[in-house]
Amino acid sequence: MKLARAVTLAFCLVQLTIPCSLAQSNQDSQGTFEILKQPANAFPQTLSWWDSIYMFRNFQPGRITYFTGFTPQQQLKLNYNLYYGQMDLIEANGDTSQLEALKTIRSIEVGNDVFYYFPKIGYLHVLVQGDIVLAAHTMLHLYSMDRANGYAVPSNLAAGGDVRGRPSTVDKYYINASAYYFLDEERQALVPAKNVLTKMFSEHKEGINEFVKTHSTNFNLEKDLLEVVEYCNSLRRLSSGKENRMVVRANELAFKILRDSIYRFNEFQDGTVVYQDGKMKTYGNALNYNRLSGDLEAIVSNDTLKASNSDFISTCILGSTTFLKRPEGFIEIVLNGPVSVGVVRKLALVHSQSPSASVKKNIADNYNPSQVANNIADYDREFAAQNQYYLIDTRGQIHLPSSSALYRIYPDQKKQIDQYIKAHQPDLRNESDLKLIISRLESK
Incomplete structure (x- = not known):
């Protein structure tokens, strides 16, 4: 692993004074810090502890989220550098370099860990999410220094600075320690x-x-x-304890918390989209249905976007699954025949709770499912998987399942419908029951 670029670009100046809020999570069992020594005139890159300058054992898949809410789909290989207090990445050619710390960066995911970026502080590692966030600014702090070989202490060190990445005329001692911060609902960092x-x-x-x-x-x-x-x-806290209910806490990103449940398929699928004018468009491993927004999404240039000309889609096939685009939404066909059974699958907001009794707002109006990636609210939200089933007759008309709808679709089988319902008591909101009764009626 090459670190030459990081060394030449990242000569940073940090304060000699250790913050008083440095906590003791980095101490050993005897209550003392592990001290890392950089002898005078030695390059730190040559020392035995240089292999331990990263927070994580290996570089992790990572993503950047900007203040606009935009999160590029391209995954980076990231790790947090404790020595420089910076985020490092492995480039395509295998070199390790510093990620440019832009003021537009809101947060960075490194594996399952989240870092918020503050230009005046650095990267704050999130330890607890919630209405109030606990985060830590962790790095190798200059703990002390000794004169060596009779040289005077350099003026920049005497003034309280520490140039990183170069030899020094003094012995320098570092400790791995953290300064802690609370992040409020406006993401201000507070002592x-x-x-x-x-x-x-x-x-x-x-x-x-x-x-x-x-x-x-x-x-x-x-x-x-x-x-x-x-x-x-x-x-x-909302604590419904109900099956198939998911809670997004105040100030948490809905897309991130619900990510494993948002898409209909675990992986994006090969797909073909047919438009109302008969034109077709084919996607390779690039289509999926978003249950939260109710949109068909496509991967385009490593970014996930609403499928092009979505309002004019007639039919789409994802893998072996067919969807009809109707005013009711994307209807997934679960039983195909002269009369078909379809379902619109959604992740719906079913309950929300203001964080404070003193906050007065119509919180239902503040939720916009089409703005999934940018949706953060200052109240807890409870989502549930909801399936709305439909019957599609031979003319393509859509019906909500009911006994009267069955009478309209099968006018000559009213007696058989009544007998079946009396004998089996089907739940017409249940997929299996709907498939059974339609299969039975179609076999007559």
Whole structure:
């Protein structure tokens, strides 16, 4: 692995003074920090501890999200560099270089971990998500230095600076330590304190005061911060406990939390789209149905977009599955025949809860399923998988399943319909029951 570019580009200046909020999660079992020494006149890249400058053992698949909500589909191979306090990536040619820290970056995913970027602080590693976020700025901090070989301490070090990546005329000692921050609903980075919590959760001020007193919370200790943040985030929780219900917490990205449930198929499919004018378009491993937005989506130039001319689609075939585009939505055919059974599958917002009783808003109007990738709200939202079934007759007309709809579709079989319903008591909102009754009627 080559680090030459990172070394030449990333001579950064950090403060010699260790922040007072550095917590003790990076200490060993005896309560002391592991100290990494850079001897005078030695390049740090030649030292034994240089192999441990990354937060993660291996580079992880990663994605960048910008403040606009845009997330490029291209996956990067990323790792967080503790020595430089930067995000490194492996380029296509195998070189390791620094990811340019743009002010437009909102967050970066590295594997299953999330980092928020603050130009004046650096990368904050998210430890707890929720109404209030606990994040850590972790890196190798300059702990102390000694004169060596009779040389005077350089003026830049005496003034409190540390040039990284180069030899020094003094012995330098580093520790891996973290400064902790609370991130509020506006994603401001705040120094952890009780008054921050009581201000954010004003309706629970007494409970927070009691928790902090009972637990003797130390706002400089990671284990104490984890406890108090988990407690505060539990104060405003939807907890339906119902099957097939998914909750997106306040200030969390809906697309990220629901990602494994959004698409109809685990992988994008080969597909053919037929338009109303009879024209066709073929996609290779590039089509899927988004249950949250109700749109057919295509991968185009490594980005996921609504399929072109979506409003004029008539039919689409994804793998071996056929969809009809109708005003009701994309109807997936689950039983094909003279009379077909179809379903529109959706992930629907079924309940939402304002984080604070003092917040007055019509929260249902604030949810826009077409803006999935950019949808963050300051209230908890509960989603559920909902399937609306339809009967499609020989003329292509759409019917909601009911006994009267069956009478209209099969006018000569009213007696058989009544006998079947009496004998089997089918649930006409259930896919298996619908398939059985239609199959029976079609066999007559």
